[in-house]
Amino acid sequence: xxxxxxxxAVGVAGLIALLSGLSWxxxxxxxxxxxxxxxxxxxxxxxxxxxxxxxxxxxxxxxxGALDASFRASAPASSQDRRRRVALGAAAVPVxVxVxVxGWAVTRPLPSPAAVAPPIAEGAGSGGDGSDEPDxxxxxxxxxxxxxxxxDDAEEAVTARQQAEADALVTATKLALASAGYEDVAVAEAxxxxxxxxxxxxxxxxxxxxxxxxxxxLDPTAPESLVYRSSPxxxxxxxxMFVLPSVDSPIPEVGGLAAxxxxxxxxxxxxxxxxxxxxxxxxGTCPRGSSHQVTPxxxxxxxxxxxxxxxxxx
Numbered sequence: 001x002x003x004x005x006x007x008x009a010v011g012v013a014g015l016i017a018l019l020s021g022l023s024w025x026x027x028x029x030x031x032x033x034x035x036x037x038x039x040x041x042x043x044x045x046x047x048x049x050x051x052x053x054x055x056x057x058x059x060x061x062x063x064x065g066a067l068d069a070s071f072r073a074s075a076p077a078s079s080q081d082r083r084r085r086v087a088l089g090a091a092a093v094p095v096x097v098x099v100x101v102x103g104w105a106v107t108r109p110l111p112s113p114a115a116v117a118p119p120i121a122e123g124a125g126s127g128g129d130g131s132d133e134p135d136x137x138x139x140x141x142x143x144x145x146x147x148x149x150x151x152d153d154a155e156e157a158v159t160a161r162q163q164a165e166a167d168a169l170v171t172a173t174k175l176a177l178a179s180a181g182y183e184d185v186a187v188a189e190a191x192x193x194x195x196x197x198x199x200x201x202x203x204x205x206x207x208x209x210x211x212x213x214x215x216x217x218l219d220p221t222a223p224e225s226l227v228y229r230s231s232p233x234x235x236x237x238x239x240x241m242f243v244l245p246s247v248d249s250p251i252p253e254v255g256g257l258a259a260x261x262x263x264x265x266x267x268x269x270x271x272x273x274x275x276x277x278x279x280x281x282x283x284g285t286c287p288r289g290s291s292h293q294v295t296p297x298x299x300x301x302x303x304x305x306x307x308x309x310x311x312x313x314x
Contacts, residue, residue: 014058
């Protein structure tokens with residue numbers, strides 16, 4: 001009886017932890033409606049999920065232990081072993097399935113940045129080199145993006161209003177990034193930004209999935225992406241990148257011709273890490289283990305001096 005009571009106590013404690021974890025997670029998600037976008041079923045960096053997992057473990061141990069103790073106490077010695085094995089085996093099957101599914105869920109990658117955007121229309125989009133990085137000889141020059149997101153050279157030069165809006169956007173972006181502490185890449189990661197390029201890249205884009213889906217446009221306090229330069233001393237903040245909600249979103253007039261809006265229609269994202277691994281090959285396919293994704297129009301706003309100005313391409 002003492003053994004049975006001990007396992008029942010473990011099960012009750014597990015149930016309390018499970019309900020507490022669910023309540024904590026619900027409260028967290030109520031404060032951030034977009035949290036679910038960049039979380040898996042079990043994200044162990046979320047303490048509420050840790051409590052939830054502990055609670056589930058306690059319930060499982062308590063139920064199975066109590067079941068075993070009950071058979072030991074009530075069944076005749078001649079039959080208790082067989083009945084106990086059958087009962088525990090029957091209970092272990094759904095538990096094993098649940099553990100396997102939970103393990104699979106934990107290992108699932110976050111959605112790629114482009115995967116959360118609406119699909120591009122046939123023929124829309126623009127080319128890119130996948131990494132958004134130039135050769136050394138081309139550093140500072142605009143990348144050769146083409147497509148409907150490019151400005152037509154026949155458009156009139158930037159107006160005084162557009163220039164004023166552009167200056168205000170650059171100033172607001174610098175202030176917002178500094179205020180948020182994004183000079184420290186660890187702070188950006190804690191805020192939900194994740195790299196979509198390997199750390200060996202000269203420039204690494206960090207993308208916040210929640211900001212991609214919030215439909216905001218040119219919000220300096222919530223840029224969809226941050227750009228860091230890799231250096232021997234660590235990551236150095238270079239600026240922000242704003243991404244429009246969808247491929248057919250109207251291009252804001254801020255900056256006029258100086259604003260290098262561009263998009264990519266040839267990127268390949270890893271299906272396991274959601275990182276850019278290359279571009280579509282001549283045969284129209286991506287490397288093994290990756291999938292073709294398309295991006296909405298985007299605009300870099302550099303917070304450091306850069307040839308071509310604060311809106312220059314790469």
